[in-house]
Amino acid sequence: MGAVEDRALSAFVRRLRLHSDLNEEEQKAVLALPGLARGVARNREIVRPGNVTTKSYLVADGLLVRFDRLQDGRKANTALHIAGDVCDLHSVVSPMAGSGVAAITDAVVVDLPHNALKEIAVTFPAIALAFWRDTAADAAALKAWAVRLGRMNATARIAHLFCEMGYRMEEAQLGSRHSYDLPVNQEQLADTVGLTPVHTNRVLKALRKAGIADLRARHVHVLDLDLLMSVGEFEPPVTLATLREARSR
Structure with missing residues (x-):
């Protein structure tokens, strides 16, 4: 892997450690995940609602948005994702995308294969719990988002x-x-x-x-x-x- 992938995975580890204790071996395992960095142009959709995905997307640089599309074509943004976020970690266990993901700015993402994420979760139960807590944090933010818009x-x-x-x-x-x-x-x-x-x-x-x-x-x-x-x-x-x-x- 290159410097971009290393930097992005280090940021992901830092995010995971906000909610989970990971020992040195577990941190090294996350840092060793096979990922491939690629550029994404501004306004380009990475995931479309309803698509089945085989990878999750770690933000290395730029700003991404999770969105739903209304019947009249308008978009409703439901989350903003910054460097260090895996914007659809939940897709490892729920691969049909309920929401889309797009780049607001020119961005760089690291593709993380679902198979690799599943394997590391099985091998290291603490990492599985860290992934779970990370998706729970996303869910809490989404709940706050819903309250904000509704009330x-x-x-x-x-x-x-x-x-x-x-x-x-x-x-x-x-x-x-x-x-x-x-x-x-x-x-x-x-x-x-x-x-x-x-x-x-x-x-x-x-x-x-x-x-x-x-x-x-x-x-x-x-x-x-x-x-x-x-x-x-x-x-x-x-x-x-x-x-x-x-x-x-």
């Missing part, structure tokens, strides 16, 4: 998304919860929070004017994190570190 007002939706992405970027060492790149245009952001581009623009201006957060040149500056979390009703994600801290009290 929150427009300002809260965008505030919640900015908080979520900030924490994830910090965990992935791609930025901090106060400052990170978010390479989406207003139409893509609108699709992600279930608003029109015009309404999205109004909310962004209001957040900027209130001194809470500013999205400018595809970069998020969080000016008041506590207030942003309050507006978005955001709870920080539970990780292994936070669980240990809670148990030690």
Whole structure:
């Protein structure tokens, strides 16, 4: 494997260790997964809803989106995926894609064969549990996404998304919860929070004017994190570190 695959798998191990203890042998086994990196052009679909897949896709660079397509052709975004995410790890056991995956930016993904992922899970039960916890974390994020779209007002939706992405970027060492790149245009952001581009623009201006957060040149500056979390009703994600801290009290 090359440097791109090594870097992507290292980021994946870092993500797995947010929720799971993996010893040195187990980490090396994940790092040795056979993967092939390839470029994906902006707006290209990697997985289409209803397709049967034989591999999962590890993001090495760029921003990917998971989406569903409505009958009238419109897309509804249901998750954003950053470097270190395997955006469809669940497809190992459920290979018919319920959602599509596409590149928002020019991206690089590493194809991970399902057979290799199954083999490592059978050989190392701790890795199987780590994969399970990772998909559970994705499911928790999807639940929060559904609540955000179903019950929150427009300002809260965008505030919640900015908080979520900030924490994830910090965990992935791609930025901090106060400052990170978010390479989406207003139409893509609108699709992600279930608003029109015009309404999205109004909310962004209001957040900027209130001194809470500013999205400018595809970069998020969080000016008041506590207030942003309050507006978005955001709870920080539970990780292994936070669980240990809670148990030690």
